[in-house]
Amino acid sequence: MVIQKPFYLYLFLALFFFSCASGGKKERNQLRSLIKTSQFDEAIKVIENSKVYKEKDNKLLFLMEKGLLLHSAGKYYQSSKILEEARELGRKLYTTSISNKVQKMIANDNYDIYYGERYEISLIHFYQALNHLLIANQGFYEAHTVSEGKDGVRNIPKRVLTASEIRTRQMSARAEVLAWDSFLKDLKSSRSGASVFKNDLLAKVFGAYIHEMIGTPTDLQIALQLYKDCHTLLIRNYGAYKSFNTLYQKYNENYKKFPKLGERNVQAQFINETGYAKNLKNYLNERIVDLSLSIRPRSLNKIKKRYSISEDIIKSAKANRNANVTILFQNGVIPLKVAQKEYFGLGKAAKDNAAAQIGAAVLTVFAAKQLGLLPPPRSYRPAGAYLGLRVAEVAVTNAAISFELPKIQNHGVDSVNHVVVKNAEGKVVATRPLSLVAPLGDIAEQAVAENAASLYGRVGARLAVKHVAAIAAAYATYKLMSKNKNNAFFARQAAVFQYIATAKGIEASERADTRYWSTLPSDVWMGKLKLPEGKYQVFIKSHHSGAQKETHIGPLEVAKETKSTLVNFRSLN
Incomplete structure (x- = not known):
C-alpha cells in the first residue's frame, strides 16, 4: 500500500493545532470549578502557572480572566490595573486590520491571536467602571504586592483614600462609561444591517446609573436619555435574544428587512415580549418617570403616552422617588463554549x-x-x-x-430574582423585583x-x-x-x-477554537429601591424551576445623607 505524502503533513498539523485550538480546556475547567466555590486566589494561580495562558497569542484572554478573578475576590484596585491593560490591548486588537491577521498565514481558520469577542471587549469597560465605583464605595486601595526586578516582590500596604480621591474614582467611572459609549458607536457603524452584537443594553442601564450618581443637571439629562434609548435598543437589537423575545429566530431571519418596515411593524410582527422584557421595561419606565419629575415635570403626560406607561408604574415611581440604593446582581457562570x-x-x-x-x-x-x-x-x-x-x-x-x-x-435564563431587605429584627421592610439587563449566555451564544x-x-x-x-x-x-x-x-x-x-x-488541524472569557457571569440584573436611614440585611430571593432560594448578600447601612449607594453581589451557585 502507498501512503500518500499528505498523510504525514496532516499528522504534523494535527499535533500542532490540537495543542493550539483546544489548548486551555483543562485550565478553563479548573477555573470554572474553583470560582464556583469562591477559590479565587487558587484560580489566579492556575492561569499564572499555565503555559497556555502565558502564550503571547492569549495575552488578552489572560488579562480578562485575571482581571475578573481579582474583581470577584474583592481586590478592586488590582483588578482595575489589570483590566486597564486588557482594555488597551482589546481596543488595539479590535482596530487591527483583518488583512494583517495571522490566520492568513496558517492553514487553520479557527486558530489565531485571541482578539476577543465584541461583547467581551464591551464587558471590560463594564468591569472597569464598576471597579472605580467599588473602590470609591470602600474608600481604600487594598494591600497588595508588586514585582520588582527578576524575583523581587514589594509589599504595598492598604491606603485609605481622601474625599478628593474618592470623587476622582467616581469621575473615573463616568469617564469609563463615555469610553464604553465611544467603543459601541464604532462597533455599531461597522456592523450595520446585521442582527449581531453591536450595542450593549448594559452600557445604557449601568451608564445611566453612574450619571444619576454623579448627579449634575447635565448628567441627569444624560441618564434620562439613556433610559429612553433602552426602549429603542430592545426593539432594534435585543429582539435577537431568546430571553427577551420568543420570536427571536424569526427576528434574526428577517433583520435586514427592518429598516424598510419601521419600528412599529417590527414590534408587531417579529417581537413577542417575554416576562423579562416586560419587567425590564417597567424598570426603565420607573426611572424615566422619576427623572422626568425631577428635571422635566411638565413632560410627564407626553412621556406617559410615548412609552405606554401605566398608572401603576407612575404610582410605583412616585413611591420610590430619589431611590438611594441600587442592586447589581451578577448571577452564575457563563455557559460552556x-x-x-x-x-x-x-x-x-x-x-x-x-x-x-x-x-x-x-x-x-x-x-x-x-x-x-x-x-x-x-x-x-x-x-x-x-x-x-x-x-x-x-x-x-x-x-x-x-x-x-x-x-x-x-440553556437560557430561567430564574426570577427579587431583592429583599430586612431590618435588625429580621422583619422585611422592602421587596423589589430585579430586572435582567444582560443575558450574557444569549449574547455569547x-x-x-x-x-x-x-x-x-x-x-x-x-x-x-x-x-x-x-x-x-x-x-x-x-x-x-x-x-x-x-x-x-x-x-x-x-x-x-x-x-x-x-x-x-x-x-x-481544524479543531474548534473554544477559547473565551470563561469566568463571566451568566446574566446580570439591576434594581433600585428607597430606604430610610438605618441598618439592614440584604437578600436575593430567586425562583428557579419551581424552587425558591434566599441568598444573604450582607449588611447594608444607609446614612441620613446617603443619596446613592451601590450593592454589588455575585452568586456562583
Whole structure:
C-alpha cells in the first residue's frame, strides 16, 4: 500500500493545532470549578502557572480572566490595573486590520491571536467602571504586592483614600462609561444591517446609573436619555435574544428587512415580549418617570403616552422617588463554549482537482460505499441556523465530511430574582423585583454562532477539497490492491485505514477554537429601591424551576445623607 505524502503533513498539523485550538480546556475547567466555590486566589494561580495562558497569542484572554478573578475576590484596585491593560490591548486588537491577521498565514481558520469577542471587549469597560465605583464605595486601595526586578516582590500596604480621591474614582467611572459609549458607536457603524452584537443594553442601564450618581443637571439629562434609548435598543437589537423575545429566530431571519418596515411593524410582527422584557421595561419606565419629575415635570403626560406607561408604574415611581440604593446582581457562570460537529457535502469538491481524473460520481459512490461517508442526520442544521442566522452554504444532501466549529451551550435564563431587605429584627421592610439587563449566555451564544456561520462555508469548502484528495488517494490504493480479486477485502481495509489516518490529521488541524472569557457571569440584573436611614440585611430571593432560594448578600447601612449607594453581589451557585 502507498501512503500518500499528505498523510504525514496532516499528522504534523494535527499535533500542532490540537495543542493550539483546544489548548486551555483543562485550565478553563479548573477555573470554572474553583470560582464556583469562591477559590479565587487558587484560580489566579492556575492561569499564572499555565503555559497556555502565558502564550503571547492569549495575552488578552489572560488579562480578562485575571482581571475578573481579582474583581470577584474583592481586590478592586488590582483588578482595575489589570483590566486597564486588557482594555488597551482589546481596543488595539479590535482596530487591527483583518488583512494583517495571522490566520492568513496558517492553514487553520479557527486558530489565531485571541482578539476577543465584541461583547467581551464591551464587558471590560463594564468591569472597569464598576471597579472605580467599588473602590470609591470602600474608600481604600487594598494591600497588595508588586514585582520588582527578576524575583523581587514589594509589599504595598492598604491606603485609605481622601474625599478628593474618592470623587476622582467616581469621575473615573463616568469617564469609563463615555469610553464604553465611544467603543459601541464604532462597533455599531461597522456592523450595520446585521442582527449581531453591536450595542450593549448594559452600557445604557449601568451608564445611566453612574450619571444619576454623579448627579449634575447635565448628567441627569444624560441618564434620562439613556433610559429612553433602552426602549429603542430592545426593539432594534435585543429582539435577537431568546430571553427577551420568543420570536427571536424569526427576528434574526428577517433583520435586514427592518429598516424598510419601521419600528412599529417590527414590534408587531417579529417581537413577542417575554416576562423579562416586560419587567425590564417597567424598570426603565420607573426611572424615566422619576427623572422626568425631577428635571422635566411638565413632560410627564407626553412621556406617559410615548412609552405606554401605566398608572401603576407612575404610582410605583412616585413611591420610590430619589431611590438611594441600587442592586447589581451578577448571577452564575457563563455557559460552556464547546466544539460542535458540523457537516459539509463533497458535491462541488468532488468535481475538482484530484477527483477530476477519476470522476465525481465514481468518487462519491466510493466514499459512500467503501469509506462509509454518508449524509448528515436529517435533523442537522448548520452553524448558527438554529438561531435564525444565515449560513453561506448548506451543501450536505449527499456524502459529507464532518468538522468542528465552536458553540455556546446556552440553556437560557430561567430564574426570577427579587431583592429583599430586612431590618435588625429580621422583619422585611422592602421587596423589589430585579430586572435582567444582560443575558450574557444569549449574547455569547449568538456572537459565537455568528462567527461559526461565517466560518462554515469557508472551512467546509477547504476541508472538502482536502478530503477529496484523501479519498482519491484511498481510491487509488483500493484499485491497485483489488486487481487481484482475492484481495478485495484487504483492499477495502487498506483504503479505509489510509483514508481514516489522513482524515484524522485533517480533522485535528481544524479543531474548534473554544477559547473565551470563561469566568463571566451568566446574566446580570439591576434594581433600585428607597430606604430610610438605618441598618439592614440584604437578600436575593430567586425562583428557579419551581424552587425558591434566599441568598444573604450582607449588611447594608444607609446614612441620613446617603443619596446613592451601590450593592454589588455575585452568586456562583
